[in-house]
Amino acid sequence: MIRLHLLPAFRDRPLASITTAQVRAWRTACLTRTGEPTVVKAYQIMRAILNTAVDDELIRRNPCRIKGAGRYDVPERPVLTVAEVYAVADSIAPRYRLLVLLAAFTGLRFGELASLRRRDVDTENAALMVRRSQAEMQTGALFDKAPKSDAGVRPVAFPNELLPDVKAHLDGFAGAGRDGHVFLGPQGGQLRRSNFRDDWIKGRTKAGITADVHFHDLRHTGNTLAASGASLRELMTRMGHSTPRAALIYQHVVSGRDREIADRLGSMIRKTRGDTDA
Incomplete structure (x- = not known):
């Protein structure tokens, strides 16, 4: 997830420079080329990384603040008799x-x-x-x-x-x-x-x-x-x-x-x- 979806967009960006708008644009671009479950997982990892950065006082606020982006409603799977x-x-x-x-x-x-x-x-x-x-x-x-x-x-x-x-x-x-x-x-x-x-x-x-x-x-x-x-x-x-x-x-x-x-x-x-x- 990090190699394929996070590093290409954020590898060279200082943590403090990442904005919510940039995260939103990255997520939108990801949704055009891969499925929503994958994008949700990538977003969750991104949010977890930046939460750690907040805890370590490297940034003041986590820019991953997109409502509903970290959640995926899995379609009901079939149940066999x-x-x-x-x-x-x-x-x-x-x-x-x-x-x-x-x-x-x-x-x-x-x-x-x-x-x-x-x-x-x-x-x-x-x-x-x-x-x-x-x-x-x-x-x-x-x-x-x-x-x-x-x-x-x-x-x-x-x-x-x-x-x-x-x-x-x-x-x-x-x-x-x-x-x-x-x-x-x-x-x-x-x-x-x-x-x-x-x-x-x-x-x-x-x-x-x-x-x-x-x-x-x-x-x-x-x-x-x-x-x-x-x-x-x-x-x-x-x-x-x-x-x-x-x-x-x-x-x-x-x-x-x-x-x-x-x-x-x-x-x-x-x-x-x-x-x-x-």
Whole structure:
């Protein structure tokens, strides 16, 4: 953001010389050549930098004072039904079936799923331990990064109805050893968005999902499905947005409220799949 959008306009300007009018003109010019979400992020970074300059008494007032410039109303993303989630899972390449199901019924992000190791999967208690998230550099290099906050390290229960899928996947597709990645790319290397995107689009299309549903929308779907009967705090904890430390909630994941959330999701699965004996 800084390299592409801020430095070309402000690299050689003394901080104290930047005016609100210049920021407004820069923002207007940016909107003519890139999307609003990108411009909003660039503006937020610009405002944060200049807030620091105010705190350090380098300037007296932050010129980033454009009403509404730091806010973007994200369009409502689609929510899949349980039946649609399974339609995609049944249509996608078998190695990605569990990836789709866990994204929808645990709400984990792509990076969190891609970084899962065998030792993070507790089949006895039907739970995952999220410890890290995979990120990709501009060079294409992959690395595991720490969560943004303590809340990112968390246990997440998944429906018992997914246990057969989890065990079948571990037997057939996961990497070897306790540190083997749960999800791998088509050639046995690390899973990355670029080697999954085409399979996602093919699976989505084969399943008859005509809307432009992104993989990340499965997280939105899971959050929406889990919201029934869950408190805000419970949802925030499950989705990794709260501040309680994982050590305090790990002891409650199996028998606590997160287990109840997973069980309710399992009930939805049984009802949709018509398997009353599950």
